[in-house]
Amino acid sequence: MxxxxxxxxxxxxxxxxxxxxxxxxxxxxxxxxxxxxxxxxxxxxxxxxxxxxxxxxxxxxxxxxxxxxxxxxxxxxxxxxxxxxxxxxxxxxxxxxxxxxxxxxxxxxxxxxxxxxxxxxxxxxxxxxxxxxxxxxxxxxxxxxxxxxxxxxxxxxxxxxxxxxxxxxxxxDPPPATFTASPAIINLGASSTLTWNASEASSVSFSPAIGSTALSGSIAVSPSTNTTYTLTATGIGGNTTRTATVNIAPPTATFTASPNPISLGGTSTLSWSTTNATAVSFSPAIGSTALSGSIGVSPSTNTTYTMTVTGPGGTITKTATVNIVPTATFTASPATINQGGSSTLTWATTNATSVSFNPAIGSTALSGTKSVSPTANTTYTMTVTGPGCTITKTATVNIVPTATFTANPATINQGGSSTLTWASTNATSVSFNPAIGSTALNGSIVVSPSTNTIYTMTVTGPGGTVSQTAIVNIVPIISFTASPAIINYGSSSTLSWSTTNATSISINQGIGYVATNGSISVSPTSNTTYTITAIGAGGTTTQSVTINIVPHAAFTANPSTINPNGTSTLNWSTVNATSVSFNPAIGSTALNGSIGVSPSINTTYTMTVTGAGGTITRTVTVNVVPTSTFTASPAAINLGSSSTLSWSTTNATSISINQGIGAVAANGTRTVTPTATTTYTLSVTGPGGEATPKTVTVTVIPPPTGTFTANPSSIQAGSSSTLTWNTTNAASVSIDQGIGAVATSGSRSVSPLTNTTYTMTITGSGGATVYKTVTVNVVLPPNGSTYTYDELGRIKTINRVK
CATH class of the missing domain: 2.60.120.260 (Galactose-binding domain-like)
Incomplete structure (x- = not known):
């Protein structure tokens, strides 16, 4: 159990x-x-x-x-x-x-x-x-x-x-907690943000108090000194503490002495400024404790001033030193020597503890003299040191500069060049007049002057200034013109010239010596060349101009008007000519001559004559008497019909037809309809004159007319009637009903057996046709009469009933 x-x-x-x-x-x-x-x-x-x-x-x-x-x-x-x-x-x-x-x-x-x-x-x-x-x-x-x-x-x-x-x-365990300050370092008067989180705690407290006991949050604080804030978070497991420190940034400061060094008895200004500071002190005292400021001080010895700056963030020190400048004199005599000469340096100092030389001269005594023989321009620097300060003095011994300056070649053609070459010693600068584009102490440069030029080189050095020259000569330049260069016979031309770089100017053709620039009028009678000769330092120059005479010419045509197939003789002569040409060509280019021409139309002949003096032209015109043809087709017309006039012309400038037609083209046709026989005349005119007028006649054929009668106009069968007619302008007349051609006027007996109409046809000489008719009425025989007929079926006989 x-x-x-x-x-x-x-x-x-x-x-x-x-x-x-x-x-x-x-x-x-x-x-x-x-x-x-x-x-x-x-x-x-x-x-x-x-x-x-x-x-x-x-x-x-x-x-x-x-x-x-x-x-x-x-x-x-x-x-x-x-x-x-x-x-x-x-x-x-x-x-x-x-x-x-x-x-x-x-x-x-x-x-x-x-x-x-x-x-x-x-x-x-x-x-x-x-x-x-x-x-x-x-x-x-x-x-x-x-x-x-x-x-x-x-x-x-x-x-x-x-x-x-x-x-x-x-x-x-005690509750968790976080606690920070940002920024952790602030300037005096600025703020930092405290941020915390203790959410598992039952309560939170701060030391020193910040005005909040929330379990989490943030708050700005502005402490005036370095401050550590303690957060205590209380929970069932106990207490948790966290700290956050806000520090005031250390003070900053500047502290200077100006100028420094100073000469004995002089004043230097101490200047200072601070941040995050609450107190300032100086050692040795200067009579001020301000947080920032400036004050003059005059110390008798080298003095270092110490500034102590105190603030919530700590204490700092700054120093500024004022030194007393030593004094010195330093000379060179003479200051300029020739190459191989000597100069004496002499110096003295005060407030100095040591002296040195650069380059060394073999002495460092605070005061003394020394002979020097520099081989080049030399600046000797003496450095003098005293308590807390060093100064320097200089003395310069300069060597007189030397220079060489050449131009090769010394003579140039216009546009050519020469090389300038130079060298210098003991020089600091080289200049050229005129400027050549270089200032090197040694060198060469190619120059191309447009006129004779003396170049001066100035060489400067600490030891002085020397000059050298180089000459560049220009072969003389000539400008030589003749205006006009071509003249008519007996006219004049102006010779104008200008020269540079020349000292002697002459012109041939008997003119002789002239100024370097000028002009002269000349009147040559034939083509002439003038030569000018200019002589200068750069040599001799010649230049030539030629004045030509304009050629002359005569040109004629005789006769100037010819009949078609006729001949005109062209005659011409020239002077100062070298060639002659014709347009159209005539088969000769002789300078003088004559020739027969037979143009078929009006022709202008142009003769161009060329010579040294230029080219001229001459013209002649050979006009041909105008010709014409004029026809009318047909030449005869019936009244109301038309005929065409046709014509053609040569060498004509004006063509007209009368009868109201007027001006017409050189060749053409025109339709005419005259009402009566009309003669038309064609008139033609040209440079060669007026052609013989041409005429054509247009014949107007009148229309035929006629009369045609029958008497009696009514007959008994077997009886007869007489036809009678008369006509005008008739070429032929015919009557039908077997009668045929008849005379232009006449009569004819007819015995028709029945009613019969006869028509007469009248034809005129122009072909016009007119018709005329008559009717012969026949009374028929009684019924029972018999008839006989001819071979055409016409009634031949009537057998009447009695």
Whole structure:
């Protein structure tokens, strides 16, 4: 039979039991620490192998076993317990129990006699149990915690034993917290932002106070000194402290002395400025402790001033030194010497401790003289050192410069070049007049002057200035013209000239010496060449111009008008001519001559005469008397018909036809329709005169007319009637009904047997035709009469009935 036996576990705390309301926060999570520094005891132990400490050694393979107990029914098993006594009171929020399955009772005690059950305990199933105090914030004082226990084995006579493999207690850690200051270093008067988060804490406090106790947040602070802020976060597990320090930036400062060094008795201005400072002092004192400012000082010796700057961020020092300048004199006499000469250096100093020379002169005395003979321009530097300061003085000994300067070749043609070559010694600069594009101390350059030029080279050096010259002469240049270059015989031309680089000018052809620039009028009678000669430093030059006489010519045609196929004689003569040509060609190019020409049309002959004086032209015209043809077709027309006038002309400029036609083209046709016979006249005029008028006559033929009668116009069959006719302008007359051609006037007896119409055809000489008709009516015989007919079927006889 199974029996429950109580097992007690003891937790010892030195504060009473109380409850803290739970806290919920998501930003941080509480952590827990296993309690390991307690002392384990039990109501009993099976052996030392199963001592109470085995349940608290964090090793699940070891265990505590109570002593085995024999229990006879109905007796209750004795109480068994484990006790874990802590050295000091602790808050416990979790526990883990590994043991047999049973309903455990967890108790706590502050003194080991008064026990309090710890609520909110959950249990797991076999084989092990896990118990957690699930309500956050239970604080347990020093308590004894009994736990019911299940028997290890079942015996016939019930024997019970209590077993615990592992019993672990966990206390909450102090709440997590973060605390920062940004920026951590600020200037005096600026602010820094404190930011914190202690969301798992129950309360937060700050030292020094910042005006907030929120569990998380941020706030700006402006401390006037370096300040460390302490955040204390309080929770069920204790307190957490965090610090954030805001430091005031160390002071900064500038401290200068100007000028430095100074002459003895002079003044230097000390200037200073500070930041993040609360106090400034000077050593030696200068009469001011302002945080920034300036003041004049006049020390009698080299003095270093120390400025001490104090601020919340610390203390710094700055120094400024004012040195007293030593004095010195240093001269060279003479300052300029010729090559190989000597100069005396003389010097004196005050406030000096040492003197040195560069280049060395063989002395370092503070005062003295020394003779020197430099081979080149030399600057001697004397370095004078005094207390804390050094000065330099210089003395220069210059050598008079030398130079050479040449031009090769010395004479050039216009546009040519000469090379200037030069060299100098002891010179610092070289210049040329006129400028040549170089100022090198030594060199050569090509020049192309347009006139005679003296180049002056000025060589300057510390020892003075010297000059050299080089001359480049230009062969004389002439401009020589004649205007006009071609003149008519007896006219004049102006010779004009200008020269450069010349000293003597003359012109031939009897003119002689003339000015360097000028003009003169000349009137040559033939083509003449004038030569000018210019002489100068660069040599002799000549130039020529020629004045030509314009050629003259005469050109005629005789006669100037010819009949077709006639001949005209061309005559010509020339002077000052070299060639003659004709257009159109006439078969001769002689300078003088005559030739006969027979042009078929009006022709202008152009004679081109060429000579040294130019080219001229002359023209003559040979005109041909005009010709014409004139016809009318047909020459005779009937009244109302037309005739065509046709004409052609040569060498004509004006053509006209009378009878109202007027001006017409040189060749053409025109249709005319005169109503009467008309004569047309063609008038033709040209450069060669007026052609004989041509006429044509267009005859108009009158139409034929006539009369035609029958008498009597009615007859008895077998009787006769007389046809009578008269015509005018008739060429032929005919009558039908078998009569045929008849005279232009006449009569004819006819005996028709039936009514008959006679037609007379009248034809005129122009072919015009006119028709005339008459009718002879026949009274027929009585019925029963018989007829005979001729071979044409006409009635020949009538046999009347009686």
């Amino acid at each position: 199974k029996k429950n036996v109580l097992l007690q576990l003891t937790l010892m705390f030195f504060i009473p039991l109380f409850i803290i309301i739970g806290i919920t926060q998501t930003a941080f999570a509480l952590t827990y620490t296993k309690l390991t520094n307690g002392t384990a005891s039990a109501s009993s132990s099976e052996s030392s192998t199963y001592a109470p400490s085995k349940a608290f050694d964090s090793n699940t393979s070891t265990k505590w076993k109570s002593a085995a107990v024999l229990i006879e029914y109905p007796n209750s098993p004795p109480t068994q317990y484990l006790i874990y006594q802590l050295p000091a009171a602790k808050i416990v929020q979790q526990c883990t129990i590994l043991g047999a399955n049973a309903a455990w009772t967890l108790q706590g005690s502050n003194n080991g006699s008064a026990w309090t059950n710890i609520p909110n305990v959950s249990s797991n199933t076999t084989p092990y149990l896990y118990y957690k105090i699930s309500s956050v914030g239970y604080v347990v004082g020093t308590q004894w915690v009994p736990i019911p226990w299940m028997p290890w084995e079942y015996y016939e006579a019930p024997i019970y034993q209590f077993i615990v493999s592992e019993f672990e207690l966990y206390a909450p």
